[in-house]
Amino acid sequence: xxxxxxxxxxxxxxxxxxxxxxxxxxxxxxxxxxxxxxxxxxxxxxxxxxxxxxxxxxxxxxxxxxxxxxxxxxxxxxxxxxxxxxxxxxxxxxxxxxxxxxxxxxxxxxxxxxxxxxxxxxxxxxxxxxxxxxxxxxxxxxxxxxxxxxxxxxxxxxxxxxxxxxxxxxxxxxxxxxxxxxxxxxxxxxxxxxxxxxxxxxxxxxxxxxxxxxxxxxxxxxxxxxxxxxxxxxx
Amino acid sequence: xxxxxxxxxxxxxxxxxxxxxxxxxxxxxxxxxxxxxxxxxxxxxxxxxxxxxxxxxxxxxxxxxxxxxxxxxxxxxxxxxxxxxxxxxxxxxxxxxxxxxxxxxxxxxxxxxxxxxxxxxxxxxxxxxxxxxxxxxxxxxxxxxxxxxxxxxxxxxxxxxxxxxxxxxxxxxxxxxxxxxxxxxxxxxxxxxxxxxxxxxxxxxxxxxxxxxxxxxxxxxxxxxxxxxxxxxxxxxxxxxxxxxxxxxxxxxxxxxxxxxxxxxxxxxxxxxxxxxxxxxxxxxxxxxxxxxxxxxxxxxxxxxxxxxxxxxxxxxxxxxxxxxxxxxxxxxxxxxxxxxxxxxxxxxxxxxxxxxxxxxxxxxxxxxxxxxxxxxxxxxxxxxxxxxxxxxxxxxxxxxxxxxxxxxxxxxxxxxxxxxxxxxxxxxxxxxxxxxxxxxxxxxxxxxxxxxxxxxxxxxxxxxxxxxxxxxxxxxxx
Numbered sequence: 001x002x003x004x005x006x007x008x009x010x011x012x013x014x015x016x017x018x019x020x021x022x023x024x025x026x027x028x029x030x031x032x033x034x035x036x037x038x039x040x041x042x043x044x045x046x047x048x049x050x051x052x053x054x055x056x057x058x059x060x061x062x063x064x065x066x067x068x069x070x071x072x073x074x075x076x077x078x079x080x081x082x083x084x085x086x087x088x089x090x091x092x093x094x095x096x097x098x099x100x101x102x103x104x105x106x107x108x109x110x111x112x113x114x115x116x117x118x119x120x121x122x123x124x125x126x127x128x129x130x131x132x133x134x135x136x137x138x139x140x141x142x143x144x145x146x147x148x149x150x151x152x153x154x155x156x157x158x159x160x161x162x163x164x165x166x167x168x169x170x171x172x173x174x175x176x177x178x179x180x181x182x183x184x185x186x187x188x189x190x191x192x193x194x195x196x197x198x199x200x201x202x203x204x205x206x207x208x209x210x211x212x213x214x215x216x217x218x219x220x221x222x223x224x225x226x227x228x229x230x231x232x233x234x235x
Numbered sequence: 236x237x238x239x240x241x242x243x244x245x246x247x248x249x250x251x252x253x254x255x256x257x258x259x260x261x262x263x264x265x266x267x268x269x270x271x272x273x274x275x276x277x278x279x280x281x282x283x284x285x286x287x288x289x290x291x292x293x294x295x296x297x298x299x300x301x302x303x304x305x306x307x308x309x310x311x312x313x314x315x316x317x318x319x320x321x322x323x324x325x326x327x328x329x330x331x332x333x334x335x336x337x338x339x340x341x342x343x344x345x346x347x348x349x350x351x352x353x354x355x356x357x358x359x360x361x362x363x364x365x366x367x368x369x370x371x372x373x374x375x376x377x378x379x380x381x382x383x384x385x386x387x388x389x390x391x392x393x394x395x396x397x398x399x400x401x402x403x404x405x406x407x408x409x410x411x412x413x414x415x416x417x418x419x420x421x422x423x424x425x426x427x428x429x430x431x432x433x434x435x436x437x438x439x440x441x442x443x444x445x446x447x448x449x450x451x452x453x454x455x456x457x458x459x460x461x462x463x464x465x466x467x468x469x470x471x472x473x474x475x476x477x478x479x480x481x482x483x484x485x486x487x488x489x490x491x492x493x494x495x496x497x498x499x500x501x502x503x504x505x506x507x508x509x510x511x512x513x514x515x516x517x518x519x520x521x522x523x524x525x526x527x528x529x530x531x532x533x534x535x536x537x538x539x540x541x542x543x544x545x546x547x548x549x550x551x552x553x554x555x556x557x558x559x560x561x562x563x564x565x566x567x568x569x570x571x572x573x574x575x576x577x578x579x580x581x582x583x584x585x586x587x588x589x590x591x592x593x594x595x596x597x598x599x600x601x602x603x604x605x606x607x608x609x610x611x612x613x614x615x616x617x618x619x620x621x622x623x624x625x626x627x628x629x630x631x632x633x634x635x636x637x638x639x640x641x642x643x644x645x646x647x648x649x650x651x652x653x654x655x656x657x658x659x660x661x662x663x664x665x666x667x668x669x670x671x672x673x674x675x676x677x678x679x680x681x682x683x684x685x686x687x688x689x690x691x692x693x694x695x696x697x698x699x700x701x702x703x704x705x706x707x708x709x710x711x712x713x714x
Binding site for chain 2: 094097113163194196197198202203206225
């Protein structure tokens with residue numbers, strides 16, 4: 001399993017004024033099988049987003065003619081709920097909060113790894129068109145009941161710590177999608193800083209020891225250079 | 236600008252001039268009032284005396300006739316300091332008295348008037364002035380009684396002279412005082428200006444001269460000196476940072492460049508290129524992390540802490556414990572937590588990150604210097620508690636610790652003590668923790684845990700008044 005494969009194709013709109021970054025992003029998204037359109041400034045981006053049927057918008061925060069936050073705000077005012085990911089050179093917690101308040105769904109500070117952006121965009125897209133929140137998540141023979149906090153693999157009950165449960169819950173909610181370490185730290189632990197150590201990997205290997213150890217088919221996979229994914233088998 | 240021009244432009248000198256003017260006006264009005272009243276009193280006194288004498292002489296005339304009056308007049312005129320008397324016939328012939336000459340026609344009038352005259356015995360001298368009353372006796376004779384006005388003039392002259400002198404003295408003294416004060420102030424201001432000019436030219440170690448009087452200029456100089464100290468500290472901090480950035484970012488950048496160059500020159504197959512590129516990405520990720528940490532420290536040090544809220548230090552300790560416990564165990568260390576509720580106000584995210592940095596350090600360096608063949612793994616203890624009006628968040632390890640002499644240096648940016656050179660890291664962990672502590676008006680303390688290191692973040696506790704000037708708007712972090 002590498003980064004090159006995808007099941008559901010997405011239509012993306014990239015609003016970014018730096019031509020080189022925009023072309024790089026469009027090329028990278030197309031290489032993994034998505035459709036990517038480009039807009040070079042805020043006004044153009046707004047009219048394209050308003051008219052086109054996109055799965056996710058990738059919006060640079062600082063744009064000519066119209067600021068990225070204002071593009072999102074205007075779309076939201078018009079009732080357009082297309083998920084939007086904000087790219088910004090401003091990476092502090094406050095900037096993040098401002099971006100999310102303006103109607104953004106995720107916020108990624110520059111510079112970023114493409115794998116991180118791709119993982120986040122795919123998660124956003126699933127949220128947009130995907131199934132409603134289910135009570136029971138299933139991946140292969142692994143089952144997680146969100147109400148009773150029960151986890152079982154096949155017929156065997158698994159005992160998880162509360163944090164391990166939340167980690168597994170997040171991974172299973174996005175089953176089949178790459179989830180990065182930063183996404184886990186943000187969504188499971190609610191920290192937005194960047195640890196200097198491999199602290200998330202250790203949590204994952206503990207979880208893996210509980211859900212995969214002793215079973216024939218591993219479900220929790222490490223995606224090299226990107227993060228982790230829970231999925232039934234390798235296709 | 237000339238020295239005189241500078242002097243008369245000083246506030247002190249201008250104030251002196253204003254006071255001088257006010258004082259002169261006051262003195263003039265006082266003396267004027269005095270002079271005017273004196274004159275009035277003298278006139279009144281003359282009027283009373285003349286009226287009494289006129290009444291006296293008129294009744295004498297009625298009883299004794301012309302002879303009696305003439306006799307009395309001659310008699311009175313001889314007294315020392317006598318009033319003025321003149322009795323004339325209806326034709327204007329002088330009969331008795333001590334007045335020699337009068338302006339023609341004076342005796343034809345009647346009532347009060349001021350007139351020039353000469354005494355009988357002083358005909359050759361300049362005429363004096365007198366206030367006189369002229370009245371007609373029943374037989375057509377006319378009688379003049381009056382008083383010389385010399386006294387009045389003399390007193391008036393004294394007052395005028397006093398006024399002149401006092402004005403002169405006031406003006407001279409005032410100007411002298413103005414010049415003195417002005418020059419004194421000017422000298423000090425000039426000294427300050429000279430110093431500030433030298434400071435502006437780049438010599439930040441200069442300080443303004445401070446006198447011992449504790450006056451307003453001294454207080455100003457004192458405060459400016461404090462400001463200069465702060466600026467100097469910031470500037471030297473900045474210089475140190477740029478030096479360190481130059482050193483610590485250039486080293487990995489050079490490594491990055493060398494690696495790329497080497498890959499271009501030496502790689503034979505795709506696998507070589509791939510490996511080189513992967514290392515390049517890793518290296519640049521490290522650079523980005525270092526850069527982010529630097530930005531964050533700079534922000535915290537300049538007082539930008541982001542959104543502030545009230546939170547429990549125990550929650551922070553438990554959260555970080557939970558995040559790092561597996562990592563510590565993998566590293567052969569036992570992470571423990573002892574937390575009692577202790578509220579504080581600030582940015583929870585930054586405080587969490589500061590504590591995380593301390594824990595990461597403890598995990599990196601917390602192993603004992605010599606491996607003890609003991610069954611229990613060395614422990615790291617995270618504590619959160621309130622002590623007096625402080626909230627303490629501390630991490631205690633039992634590693635080799637930091638020698639006392641190095642502790643202060645350890646919190647500086649990029650300082651990686653000799654013992655830690657072999658471990659990966661940006662060398663920014665402790666400086667970030669220290670910057671976060673300072674942002675919250677607290678401090679980072681490094682103590683000997685004998686053996687090991689206890690790193691403590693001490694914050695002011697939340698007790699009614701928190702970090703007042705920080706934004707107290709509650710913030711929730713969207714997940």
